[in-house]
Amino acid sequence: MQRKSFRNMSCPIARSLERVGEWWSILIMRDALFGLRRFDEFQKSLGIAPNMLARRLNALVAAGLLERRRYSAHPPRNEYRPTKRGRDFRPVLIALLAFGNRHFAPEGASVTIVDAETGVEAEPIIVDRVTGRPIREPEFAWVPGPAAGERTRQRYARRPHSALPEATASPGPPRPTPSPAGSRTRGRVGRVRPLPAGERRSRDAHDSTACQKQIGAYKEGSPK
Amino acid sequence: MQRKSFRNMSCPIARSLERVGEWWSILIMRDALFGLRRFDEFQKSLGIAPNMLARRLNALVAAGLLERRRYSAHPPRNEYRPTKRGRDFRPVLIALLAFGNRHFAPEGASVTIVDAETGVEAEPIIVDRVTGRPIREPEFAWVPGPAAGERTRQRYARRPHSALPEATASPGPPRPTPSPAGSRTRGRVGRVRPLPAGERRSRDAHDSTACQKQIGAYKEGSPK
Numbered sequence: 001m002q003r004k005s006f007r008n009m010s011c012p013i014a015r016s017l018e019r020v021g022e023w024w025s026i027l028i029m030r031d032a033l034f035g036l037r038r039f040d041e042f043q044k045s046l047g048i049a050p051n052m053l054a055r056r057l058n059a060l061v062a063a064g065l066l067e068r069r070r071y072s073a074h075p076p077r078n079e080y081r082p083t084k085r086g087r088d089f090r091p092v093l094i095a096l097l098a099f100g101n102r103h104f105a106p107e108g109a110s111v112t113i114v115d116a117e118t119g120v121e122a123e124p125i126i127v128d129r130v131t132g133r134p135i136r137e138p139e140f141a142w143v144p145g146p147a148a149g150e151r152t153r154q155r156y157a158r159r160p161h162s163a164l165p166e167a168t169a170s171p172g173p174p175r176p177t178p179s180p181a182g183s184r185t186r187g188r189v190g191r192v193r194p195l196p197a198g199e200r201r202s203r204d205a206h207d208s209t210a211c212q213k214q215i216g217a218y219k220e221g222s223p224k
Numbered sequence: 225m226q227r228k229s230f231r232n233m234s235c236p237i238a239r240s241l242e243r244v245g246e247w248w249s250i251l252i253m254r255d256a257l258f259g260l261r262r263f264d265e266f267q268k269s270l271g272i273a274p275n276m277l278a279r280r281l282n283a284l285v286a287a288g289l290l291e292r293r294r295y296s297a298h299p300p301r302n303e304y305r306p307t308k309r310g311r312d313f314r315p316v317l318i319a320l321l322a323f324g325n326r327h328f329a330p331e332g333a334s335v336t337i338v339d340a341e342t343g344v345e346a347e348p349i350i351v352d353r354v355t356g357r358p359i360r361e362p363e364f365a366w367v368p369g370p371a372a373g374e375r376t377r378q379r380y381a382r383r384p385h386s387a388l389p390e391a392t393a394s395p396g397p398p399r400p401t402p403s404p405a406g407s408r409t410r411g412r413v414g415r416v417r418p419l420p421a422g423e424r425r426s427r428d429a430h431d432s433t434a435c436q437k438q439i440g441a442y443k444e445g446s447p448k
Contacts, residue, residue, distance in 0.1 A: 010334035012324025013254055013317055019328065021247040030237055034366075035383055045379070064327070085327050091350045092323055093237055094359060095316040100236025101369075103288070103309050104243065109369030110234035110376050115352075116365040123353040126315045128339075128346040132356060135318060135348055141340040142258075145325075145333030152334050155269070159259055 010149055019063035020089065024048055024056045026096070029082070029089050032066060037079040065089060091126075098124045234373055243287035244313065248272055248280045250320070253306070253313050256290060261303040289313060315350075322348045 009015065020026060024046065031045050043053055057080055060066040065086035068078045082089075094113065101109045113122045126135045133139060144153045233239065244250060248270065255269050267277055281304055284290040289310035292302045306313075318337065325333045337346045350359045357363060368377045 011251075011254075012322075012329055012333065012335055013320045014251060014324075015328040016320045016324035017247045017250060021250065023241045023245040026241060026245065027235075027238060030235075088323060088326060090360075091348075092316065092319040094350050095319040096237045096240045097366075098236075099312060099316055100238075100240035102312060104239040105236055105369075105371065108371035109236065110372040111236055111366055112369040113359060113364050114367050115355075116362055120354075122355075122359055122364055124315075124350045124359055125353045126318050126348045127351050127356075129349045130344075130347060131339075132351075135337060135346055138340055140337050140346055142321075142335055143338050143343075145329075145336040147329065147332035148334045 010147070010152055016092075020060070020065060020092075022056065022059075024052060025060055026093070028053075028056055028060060029065060029086060030093055032060075032080060032082050032086065033090060033093065037081060038071075038077070039080075042080075060086075094124050095126070234371070234376055240316075244284070244289060244316075246280065246283075248276060249284055250317070252277075252280055252284060253289060253310060254317055256284075256304060256306050256310065257314060257317065261305060262295075263302070263304075266304075284310070318348050319350070 027046055031042055036042055061068050066080045067083050071077055071079050128135055144156050251270055255266055260266055285292050288307055290304045291307050295301055295303050352359055368380050
């Protein structure tokens with residue numbers, strides 16, 4: 001069950017998966033956020049082997065997503081509660097739920113999210129908290145952050161042309177806009193500019209401006 | 225590498241994990257949505273063993289998230305492109321990215337999502353598409369859907385008391401509200417009503433109204 005570790009990858013997705021990427025862990029978090037607390041509750045819910053469950057619970061405690069609390073001294077018994085970090089995992093579960101309902105529930109949803117008052121079914125989408133705009137291309141782009149290493153920067157600089165949005169990208173000069181002072185701005189990105197077919201620019205690996213000009217918008221969200 | 229299948233679970237999260245829950249698969253989808261297309265591109269990006277990569281690509285094609293296209297007859301070479309279903313997986317990646325940046329990037333973000341025009345960093349949250357309201361408790365609840373089996377219904381009916389929102393829940397009569405005709409409403413749920421401590425009501429397994437009255441709001445989202 002040991003696998004290659006993603007821990008030395010700087011990608012935030014890989015790092016999250018390192019901690020909670022294992023199937024069982026995600027379902028354990030689902031159950032913990034649902035309110036299950038005790039070993040036998042998780043075991044009954046998941047039909048998981050005890051040794052596997054113990055291992056995954058320990059890993060989730062070590063990763064800071066669950067907190068272990070002793071609720072009985074004799075016999076010694078622990079319960080497991082989501083931490084703040086564990087509660088922050090909920091959006092991942094909601095995104096998985098929406099994806100599963102859309103694509104793998106031909107007979108209809110077995111679990112769904114509704115307005116607690118009206119019972120109207122919700123349709124989860126991801127937006128920017130500040131502006132409320134849906135996070136999708138080409139309005140938003142994935143870019144190297146301030147802690148990006150050379151590998152990440154090169155990765156984004158070398159982005160394949162085929163990834164550029166075919167329908168929406170229009171050639172034009174990069175338009176880096178000054179960021180509002182005091183905002184959480186950590187980077188700037190020019191407007192999406194497809195490279196001419198066949199062109200792959202060389203660049204000084206340390207020229208981050210040149211790097212950023214070539215950053216393509218990572219396709220995000222999907223047109224609803 | 226063979227594990228217990230989640231396919232016979234009706235939970236939409238489990239079903240999604242069944243198809244794309246493997247670590248590598250999620251990173252392959254990340255790369256595919258980034259624009260990588262060819263076997264050697266994925267291999268170089270991930271440092272994954274060829275036999276493992278081939279297996280995961282085949283699984284993602286079988287699950288309908290990637291489409292295989294031959295781009296060379298001699299020698300035979302395929303490329304892999306995200307399908308519509310594959311593009312719908314992006315919100316899961318965005319949720320994982322936000323979670324990783326928040327909790328596992330002590331040195332700062334290595335990859336972040338920004339407004340493509342201004343460079344201002346986005347803060348991804350999940351909202352209901354129609355109303356724009358953040359999906360969190362107690363405003364929204366997870367409930368059995370129309371295709372829920374008996375096991376799912378019982379699961380929600382038996383929800384542990386500890387899961388009820390401690391700070392927000394207030395006792396009161398259930399207030400099922402008629403759903404707008406023609407909406408995508410699939411269920412109704414009464415207002416969250418904590419059961420008195422120690423009480424666990426028995427109920428007729430086929431009395432779905434009684435079932436729904438006892439549904440607690442599954443804590444969602446987290447107060448920002």
